Amino acid sequence: MLRQLRRPNLAVGGGIVVLLIIIAVFAPLIAPHDPIHDANLMYAGEPPSTAFWLGTDDQGRDIFSRIVYGARIALTVGLLVEMMNAAIGIALGLSAGYFGGWWDEFVQGLTNVMLAVPTIVFALALMAVMGPGIPSLLVALGLTDWAYSCRISRAQVLSMKSSPFIQAARTMGYGPGHIMLRELLPNIAGPLIVVATMGVGSAIMAEASLSFLGLGVVPPAPSWGSMLAGAREQLIVAPWIAVFPGLAIFVTVLGFNLLGDGLRDLLDPQGRSRR
């Protein structure tokens, strides 16, 4: 297992994600300042220095500290949203692939609708109804981005449904619930883990986008997206206010995508047999 770390994608992506988790968990120990209450207009718009490693924003808050605390929001939202998406997508895809018939048609139709309309538009509409804030953010993003997990689990089930061990399970008297959860799901988990990992990245991206638009996490909570939004006016005079939160989003999404890529190589059945 350890030599898998020689795969560069897995090592770099995994490293970034692990680092992020450490930063999020130990945020109070890492951040030198309070992300919200240490506002001091005396220090507003300071460039990076030894006192403020990444500079300060227009209210004099330490950008480094805000980014560190922002990791908590990004990871919480990203993981919870992807869990909801994965649960919905896998439940629909698994059952559609297994049962077929009208249920399959219905699920496929629903999936096509979700794929046709960009997730962010759906989420925007839901957020507009529910109002900003983390709970409505979770609902809006968690209910709208399950189409890929659904597609992939359905396709995997279709290709595995007729394999002898599934047929055998049927002759042993197992019902659909057992066959789907105990026989099919573990055997198709590989690609689903990959999709879910990358899904965390896009959920973080979506959270940042909605917060940027003022519909997600409400200021002064340190969301990377709302930090970007606040930095727009000072882009010329104080670029660091925008650059570092943007970099944080970029590295985080890259990390999850690399990790997903690395996991794909690792969990690919053909790759496994080559080992």
Add this chain to the structure above:
Amino acid sequence: MSGTEKMTERTEDVLRIENLQIALRSEHGDDPAIEALNLSIGRGEVVGLVGESGCGKSLTALAVAGLLRDPMHVTGGRILLGGEDIAHLPNRSMRSLRGNRIAMIFQEPMTALNPLMTIGDQIGEMFVLHRGMSAGAARKAAIAALDQVQVPSAARRIREYPHQLSGGMRQRVMIAIALACDPELLIADEPTTALDVTIQAEILDLILDLCRERHTAVLMISHDLGLVARICRRVAVMYAGHLIEEQAAGQIFATPQHPYTRGLVGALPRLGRRLVEGQQPLTEIPGVVPAIGDFGTGCRFAPRCPSAMARCREAVPRTTQLPQGGRIRCFLHD
């Protein structure tokens, strides 16, 4: 075997298929695939079902297990398991029969086990599902079951995954799963086809020994007439969805009556034949099995039959009793 035991075995039919009809649903109605199939198996009896690919052997087996999937469906007749008609049971009740009273073994031991579960769990779950055992008791029962199929050091093996076992071992595990709940009927669908010749005999003997001990009835599906003649008491021959001949195993080999059976027996290579008869090619049956919906009006074998008569192409012969015992569906015996 004592005389009285023989008597009870004859009268107690574990499985009786009566006038079974299976059809393929298509846009212009039902195309019959299997027609008027009658077959019975007594307690502890081993019956062979032979025929070439596509003649309906496996379809019959699936119908008995209630596993026909759309567009195939039972359109008539009865399937009696211990006297109870199971042909039209709801799914849920059928599930409690499968693996419990009717078990199946398949051709592909390499892929018939879940690759991500230990074999102990796969055997044990049968006891949990059908016997309501606790996990601990199921584990013990799994070890015992594995022991019975002569897998060495069973207690250690139950923690292994299918890929750690050879093909023969996997088929032993499949047998352990199939016989876990002491089924009344075991359907073995070419259980040894995918195995090495040396392993084949071991596996067959194992199945037969275990079933003899438990008085399990066995429906042995095969296209290997030699194998079936060796291990079965009776042999039924199917062709294109019709059961065309049924005789005691010894007789069907020595005196096949239906032209199709004669063709099958004639097509078997026999050691030393060339010394007696000189160099001659093996006889073959020309042509292929007709497709479903393509059966025509007469005897389904007529187009390939060397002794076909005019009436063979006009009407389907009925099933008649053979004087030496057994049944046949042929105008030569009508």
